[in-house]
Amino acid sequence: MKYLKQLLIILIFTFAGEILHYVVPLQIPASIYGLVLLFAALVLGFIKLPQVEETAKLLIEVMPLMFIPAGVALLESWGDLKPILIPVAAIMVVSTVLVMGVSGKVTQGIMTHAGKKQKGEAKDHE
Amino acid sequence: MNSFLQDSVFFGVFISIVTYEIGALIKKKWNVAIFNPLLISIALIMIFLLVFDVEYETYEYGAKYLSYFLTPATVALAVPLYEQLEPLKKNWKAIMAGILAGALTSAVCVLVMSILFRLTHEQYVTLLPKSITTAIGMGLSEELGGIVAITVAVIVVTGIVGNMFAEGICRLFRITDPVAKGIGIGSASHAMGTAKAMEMGEIEGAMSSLSIAVSGLLTVIISILFSHIY
Structure with a gap:
């Protein structure tokens, strides 16, 4: 019953996300609303981690399987x-290199700048 | 063959799981990024369908049930995000700025190169979600009117590129701080890059998995805005 109850809670947030997706005229996927709502509920303490943890981790573990049909659809497209x-x-290739470099460099620059990492070897700031 | 398989709801699910497990075995034996279980599974199923002349619809008839759980699974990503709350609080300014810079870089890069290559709007929005997790990227591509199958392929290959070159890119840009490394890797190459970040160290791994969710959320907003530019 543990898994079922946890699944129920996750599905409640999923459904709430779908309602928001239906009501709000933005192109934000329903799952994003659900994710943000569940995260907020956890932070605010409405939901405690053990109430959803196992089922959430199970769903995340099997998640790659859910992408397979979309990948195979490449045959069609x-x-x-x-x-x-x-x-x-x-x-x-270009954007992966740039995104990794820029976001890492900015994070490092600000941390060095804030003086939190005195020993950092980075000399240049972004 | 088609008519029998068409009647079997489980064929699609079965072949998906079997090929994924084969992929996981290969990955375990040779720990190289290109041997990604998801990629192997997709390739094996394609080969099977082509060799035995099975229609994609026949496969999809059963396999679509796998995709039904994608929305709740994405919602469940709130749990690992919540678990990263403490490290996020410690360096939140640097982390948020870094992830935002990464998401913007991705969008600008796709925009500029799409214009240079004269891609259509449909092709452009297909590529916008390329750096984020498949769960969010698929939904986003669909919302923006992209070609979801191509988005999935591009996301997976981006993850592999990030996984393979993470160490080299960090060296190239002289990123030495473990927090900054993790943020860079996670922002650029989602869960597959994160697998590499976890090998590099605990902080790198935690920061990388934090970036998956945050970058995914920021990219949704940025992509919606960018989809109106071109």
């Missing part, structure tokens, strides 16, 4: 991907 394969590959 291969025609859409083929003509843009090179641009897509270029965008993927």
Whole structure:
């Protein structure tokens, strides 16, 4: 029963997210509303961690399986991907390198600047 | 073959789990980023469908039930985010600024390169969610009118690229602080990068998993705004 009860709580937040998605005229996925609501409930103490923990971790553990059908659907949309394969590959590599570099560098710069990390070897600031 | 498989609701679920387990075994044997269980599973199923001439619809007939749990599973991401609350509080300014900078860099990069390559609006919004977790990225791509299957493929491959080159990129940009490394890796390459961050160290791993959720949330807002630009 433990898992079932926890699933019920998660589904309540999921459903609340779907209602918000229906009511609010923004392109925010229902799951995001649910995520934020559940997070807020945990922070505010309405929901205690042990009330959802096991089922949440189970769902997260099996989550990769849920992406498989969408990935296989590439068979159907291969025609859409083929003509843009090179641009897509270029965008993927360039942006991954830049995003990792910039966000790491900014975090490090601000931490060094705040003096929290005196020993940091970073010399340049962003 | 098609008609029998079409009647079996479990075929799609079964082949998904079997191929995923095969992928997990291969990953365990050779710990290389390219041997990603999700990627292996997708590839094996595609090969199976092509070799035995099975329609995608036949597979999807059963496999779609797997996807039904994606929304609650994404909601459940609130739990690991909540568990990272303490480390977040300690350096929140630097962390939030870093993740925001990463999400903006991703959007600007996709925008500029999409214009350069003359991609269509549909192709552009398909790529906007590329750095975030598949759970959020799939929903976002759908909302923006992108091609979800391509978004998923791009997210997975981005994760593999991030996982493979994380150490090199940190060296290249002289990112030495473990918190900054984790934030960079998680912002750029979600859960697959985080797997690498966890190997690098405990702080790197915790920070990287924190960035998955925060970056996902910020990217939703940024992508919606950016989808109107081009």
